[in-house]
Amino acid sequence: DTGVSQDPRHKITKRGQNVTFRCDPISEHNRLYWYRQTLGQGPEFLTYFQNEAQLEKSRLLSDRFSAERPKGSFSTLEIQRTEQGDSAMYLCASSPTPSAGRWPGELFFGEGSRLTVL
Amino acid sequence: GNSVTQMEGPVTLSEEAFLTINCTYTATGYPSLFWYVQYPGEGLQLLLKATKADDKGSNKGFEATYRKETTSFHLEKGSVQVSDSAVYFCALRLYNFNKFYFGSGTKLNVKP
Numbered sequence: 001d002t003g004v005s006q007d008p009r010h011k012i013t014k015r016g017q018n019v020t021f022r023c024d025p026i027s028e029h030n031r032l033y034w035y036r037q038t039l040g041q042g043p044e045f046l047t048y049f050q051n052e053a054q055l056e057k058s059r060l061l062s063d064r065f066s067a068e069r070p071k072g073s074f075s076t077l078e079i080q081r082t083e084q085g086d087s088a089m090y091l092c093a094s095s096p097t098p099s100a101g102r103w104p105g106e107l108f109f110g111e112g113s114r115l116t117v118l
Numbered sequence: 119g120n121s122v123t124q125m126e127g128p129v130t131l132s133e134e135a136f137l138t139i140n141c142t143y144t145a146t147g148y149p150s151l152f153w154y155v156q157y158p159g160e161g162l163q164l165l166l167k168a169t170k171a172d173d174k175g176s177n178k179g180f181e182a183t184y185r186k187e188t189t190s191f192h193l194e195k196g197s198v199q200v201s202d203s204a205v206y207f208c209a210l211r212l213y214n215f216n217k218f219y220f221g222s223g224t225k226l227n228v229k230p
Contacts, residue, residue: 048217
């Protein structure tokens, strides 16, 4: 399977605990995105990487959230001191760098990691 | 700002009925427009896209035309099937920007 994979698919945790999600993008894609989706809403942008560099962060990403992509391949999203409001589906997507021949680059999504904070 | 507004769901149709899901957008620049679909238990996947005014995107019998004058990108299908039951998301992306802006999604239920 050469799609975007996310792990774990579902995480249940108690308020105040830390959680970490992992995303493995499509191997030749150098852009990686994290989105958050709550029930009945569309995905909301959190952050994005070009290779290992984190180039943009949303205001939604509080200081309890941190994302890394240390070698420009997989990425992790950590949430510290989870709150009930963090309960959501966390989506990872990847895309190749847009070029004249393939603009606009589409996003390829994983199946998501669902977080439930009790 | 940049945003996408979709018609509220759920939309319930009988098999072979005509489908329209409305989408309008607000953009600070000149966007490309997309429809993504999410089948139950699966990730979002691109359904179709259009990059400039009057372009028509099409795939799997679905169509949408980029209407700059009405800032719209309505999704249509002439004859829906039960297998089309899913959540449909309209989205935009500005040229040379990296974020996609998504609508809230419209759930489609097709009954046999």
